[in-house]
Structure formats: C-alpha cells, structure tokens
Amino acid sequence: MADVISGIKIPDSKIAREAAELVRQHENEMLFNHSVRVFVFGAMKGIRQKLKFDSELLYVAALFHDLGLVDAYHTEAKRFEVDGADAAREFLRTHGIPEPKADLVWEAIALHTTPGIPQYMRPEIALTNAGVLVDVVGIGFDEYTPEQRDQVIAACPRGDFKNEFIEVQTCSALKKPHTTFGTVNFDYIQDRDPTFRKPNACARIRNTPWHS
Template sequence: MNKTNLANSIVIPDSVLAKQATDLLREHSTDLLFNHSMRVYQFAAAQGRRQKRKFDPELLYVAAAFHDLGLIRTFSSPDERFEVDGANAARQFLNAHNIPEEQVQTVWEAIALHTTPGIPKYMRPEVALLNFGVLLDVLGAGFDEFPAELREKIVAKYPRAHFKEGFIREYFAGFAHKPETTYGTVNAGFCERFIPGFKSPCACDLIAASPFPDTP
C-alpha cells in the first residue's frame, strides 16, 4: 500500500487483543458510543500517521475502545472519575492478556487523561493521539486541518446520527450519580447545567477552609 492510500485508509488492528476489545465494547456500549470510539481511533491513528509519529496502533485502539466505558454502569464505580473507571477496566483487560506493565500504564494514562485540557499533547504518542481524536470528534478541534476526504470517509463508516444531543445525554448520564467526582474537571459544567442547585466547589473556598492556622 503506498503512502497516499495508507493516509486515506480505514484500518482496525487485526489482532486477538483488538478483536476482543471490539467485542467487549460492542457488548456493553451503546451504538452512539461505539461509533464515537471507532471514529476517535481512526482520527487519532490518521493524525499519528500524518505526523509520522511512532505509536502502537494496538495500544491506541484499546485506549479508544475503553476510553468511555467508565460511562457504562457495568464499569462505573461509586466514587471514582469515569475516566479512571475506564482506565481501570482497560488495565484489567490488558493484564488478563499478559501485556507488559509499561504498555498497560500507557493505555491507563491515555484514558484517564483524555478529558484533561493541556496535558496529554506533551505525553507519549498514544496519550496525545487519543486526546486529539476525542477533541476532534466531540468538539471539532482541528476540524479544518484534518483532511476532509478522510474525515468524511470515517464518518460515513461510523455515522454521527444525532450525535451532539445524544452524546451530551449519554455522557452526563455516566456520572450523574456521582457529581462530586467531577470537581476540577470539564465534567463539572455538565452537572451544573443538568442538576438543579448543584454547584461545583470553588478552590478559593477550599483553601480558606483548610484546617491549617495562618500565622500573623
């Protein structure tokens, strides 16, 4: 396959690990989140190829497959950020396949940090690329810089049917039962928008309430 065709291809890693990750995502996820996860991987992998970055497609794929599983009740804890729940599920999955710890940690960080602004782009390629794919698919970040033909091909393969409204609804539902876990994250805004009377703590108030006495 020449470089031009490679840059415009839609390729899913062909491995037992990737296939089992796909099966798990399909079993537990909704159609909306499944298509979103597939687009995220495609956008991320294509960006990595365009930038000639060295990344592990299989690890990136698993990270994309698991990145929103923490929104699903099966994987949701009562008191962790949903991103951490997804990262922990991926860790368990990869450990069961005897993947080396360094690679497991890369996937864990990619998922745990995929909603954190400003940090992932400075980390390992799989972490940075997953964040890129999420930002492009959810917010349209980098929309005009990403090749239009490839973008349209990916969306045709994994449609965005009523995605904006549906994603907001399904995303919020994934942590509505534990709004306190959204403190300090972009997700706090969802809780303030949809939970009557909810107000995320202000760091200024938390500092002022510290038990340490101040000296004159």
C-alpha cells in the first residue's frame, strides 16, 4: 500500500502497522481496500474543514469499522458495528492506549452506520462516518475533486464493490436478523427477501404490559 494517498499520509506507527496486519488477516481485499478508502476520504474532509483530529485513531477506526462482518469477530447477539468496535477497543487496550482514546475509537465504529448523529460528535467519529458515507452511498462525492477520487481508487481499487459489499452485509444480517431492527442493516435482509417484515414499533408499544 502506498505511503501517501492523494496527499494523505498513511499512519506508519507500530500500532498502525499491527492494526493493518490484523485486519488484513481476516478481511478480503474488497473490505480492506474499503477500510483504507474510508480513512483517506475521512482525513481529506477533516483537513478541508480544518479539524483537529488524531490521524492514528481515525486510521484504526476506519480499519476496524467492518471487522464485525467477518466470521472471526461475529457474535450472535450484537450488531456487527459493536463487534468491530469491541475488537478495536481490545486491540488498543492491549497496546497500552489510554481508555478515553480506546473509547473514542469504539464510538466511531459503533456509530458509523447511525444516521443523523455522528457528524455532530468529535472529529474522529464524524470523519469515520463521513468516509463510510462517501465510499458506500456517495454522500459527499462532489466534495472531492475527480483527481482526488481517481488517486484514491488507483491506490485502493473498488473492483465490484457495490455487489460484493451488499453480499457481505446481507450474509451478516441474515445470521442475526434481530440485530438489524431499527437500523439501516435491515435493508439488506429486505432486499434479499421482500416478504420479510421487521417488528412494527407501534405494535410493540401497544403490546407492552402497561395498561396505558
């Protein structure tokens, strides 16, 4: 991987290198390239907006943000975002990173698919979310020049990203559909099976044991 991508230096500390090595062991090329693009796009936005952010923490958050989609980090009861967040926090703890910084990375990963909230939080959280949004659904696409986008894609090719990413997300969602209710992850199940129905919030409220 290039040391610099579209003007963004890839962190090269011991922690950064070991984080990348760990994620590479478990993610396929599609997910790993996506994770690096999330970092680069997020960092580019942070610089453009003159935000003060920890590049190393943003890099770790970006690398680990989809790790919960792979079998080695999959749990039965937690959202995939939380699985990845837990893995990142444990990794940082074992490397002596102070708890507040490990918690910051946890929040950035756990909230990366949550709409309407991360952009108002600390830069590392907001920029992880921004990198995900531009790379997956194109939100903010025109904030980057064609040259910037081309340079990122040249360093971290997309391949058949759209179809492969949807397939990975769908496989994860189908393994634990109860974790997708109330999140965008439900859409992956419904796209595969339009007859699938999530619990209705109004029905759940009406069916509680309360009298009124």
